[in-house]
Amino acid sequence: MNLNENFNILLTPKKIKKKLDEYIIGQEKAKKILSVSVYNHYKRIIYLNNNQDNNIEIKKSNILLIGPTGCGKTLLAETMAKILQIPFVIADATSLTEAGYVGDDVESILQKLLQNCQYNISKAEKGIIYIDEIDKICKKSENVSITRDVSGEGVQQALLKIMEGTIASVPPQGGRKHPNQPCLQLNTSNILFICGGTFDGLKKNINKHYKKNIKIGFNNFINNNINKKKNTNLNDITSKDLIRFGLIPEFIGRLPIIVTLNHMNQNMLCQILCKPKNSIIKQYKKLFLMDNTILEFEENAIIEIAKQTLKNKIGARGLRSIIEDLLLDTMYNLPSMNNVKKILINKFVVQKKINPIIIFHQK
Template sequence: MPELISCLICGRKFTSPEPLGKMIPGLGYVCAMDFPGFAAGFQVGRTGSVEGERVMEDPAVAARDRNVEKLERLLAFDVTPREIAAFLDEYVVGQAAAKRATAVAVYNHHRARQVKGVEISKSNMLFIGPTGVGKTEVARTLARFLEVPFTIADATNFTPAGYVGDDVENMLMGLMMSADGDEQWAAHGMVFIDEIDKTRRMSADNPSITRDIGGECVQQAMLKILEGTEARLPFFGGRKHPQGKNITINTKDILFIGSGAFEGLPEIVAKLMRQGETGLGFRATARSRKDDSDYRILQEAPQHILQEALLEYGFIPEFVGRFPVIVPFQGLEREEFRQILTRVRHSVLAQQEALFALDGVDLVFTDDAIDAIISQAVEMKSGARALRSLVERAVAQARFELPQRGRGRVRCTINAESVKTGDFVVTPLATGQDEPLAEVHDAHAGG
């Protein structure tokens, strides 16, 4: 029987080296799965040079030093909720109530560490609202403002230990990457759990009918991580195994934000408000609303109604309790679509204008073009996400035709017809006269 070789990292045994694995001189074998993260170490082992050590060590040391500075600033947190909300206003249109609630929750989360002698519960948040209204952008902007590690995890990928899929702990691997592998810095980051509504029980009425692998079992598996625990992660991702190397992250200071569309939840809230004995005001509001699927009803509902609705929706009480701050988001109005296109910093139109400018093209959208884009976005019912695809489709033909070497600066005008057909008008800035693209092409072809 041939002698087995073992991987230095995970401990797995092989009869012979894998094609993509590496034998590190003087150290041993690293398997193909673990080698990518060991590449710098391989460089040192291969060359034995001071330069090799610098390649391996300097970036990590520099990153860790930067992280220490950021952590010190975060621990001395003195930003006000108004300042947080003002920063969000620069990047996210509308959702004033949601931004205020988020700003307060973030403020409480980071100030809680400065309180001595009193243990303050975490301010994990649950974002509820239709698709494309800014839930992810609020979280991403918060992380940028706070300068903390940030990752987005997809709850639909999670399964309990022992089943095919990702362990819930793997949501922290992205945080480690965002923190440059520094587990202490990662322990102060933010995790955005998207599609968390998909972890509802399959049968809310009878949870014990069958083992709900992707629903209640995943909720149960998340509880300790959301509350705060010493989570063990496999050194190079994937599933944990007994002989593998692990990283430990304490999750007590990580801010978790669950997010989802929660389709059908507004109807449950409307029903509970009609049934409730909290006063004629709530009942009248619920009765007068023609469409119970309107997400605005979530902002009118008291906290206990929202929590009761989440239980009926298919979440276990312990899971709902891990998200004490429930933040409803509303659908976008036409004027908010317009602001997203034209006024928000780094808007879709501003991005396209910058790209065209690199090729000597001044890109202009007429008012009727913007109106046409908004009308189509409203019909698509996918929120702000529709805007990017509609704008890119409107400029696609111009993006292909206009970049040309040796030509002077021109203006490209996108109008309502462009949104429908992709056609556009080019104006040579020297003459100031509108000239159809076909004539421009003919002129080049004939010259």
């Protein structure tokens, strides 16, 4: 998609979601919200480019993704950028510090974005920046301290301007800015920021807050039921909940779209293994075909891999580790073997962590 061309080339929300469905299993609501949000974001850019004398300012809407480890937050943002063919960069919030302190300052994110599009400023200014582990830069405490919170509230303050839109000075070769150094000028007004985090403990904080407000008596029966609903999920999370968790109000104001993602269940993990265009099993099958060998997973093996992944509590990202461990010895030995027709993995191979079954060509 070339945003400098006619508006008609921009994919509709339905088409964006359909493409997301090819790579991402589940998370239907999140995919729908993201599809609409990203469509509106780039529709806004095209409108601004074609209507210089407009009298209605359409504000940018950055996005906050909240969900457990391995639920697909990063994959959603990354896949969206691939679908739209726009520059994309992932930054880790835990590596960022306030300007002037040891660590990466926020301009380093913009520098990486420029690197990813060969320093094409026009392309970078329409890119997507995904900031992971954003919950790790929450304020350490509501109490004022003489010690600056350079990796918490300080980073939130530093991110405010570039997330809202500013002309940032970025060193062309990376590193920190210094006096008299020539810098590239990058307008961040049209860069879409997507922030993601697990927000461990958020549900507990919400429950604690609402329990304080539960009153005794029949007249409060309805209110108490509402509180119970709040206790069961994060779908109704509010800005106030996030502020109590440690994000400052100004920072939350730059993230008006809040999307919650669900835990992966066994069925979703089984589908992730097999169904997407670039599913993990399809990737390994392709690798084995390069050695003229068929790789086959029985259905009971796929179910067992999903069960083990759930047990490990690391979400979909744990699937590859399990398969890699299962196939390591086979991948080591196979290139030196002759006459191998098929490698078969059943549930006993997964359960007992034994070598896969090797089937040879008949002579």
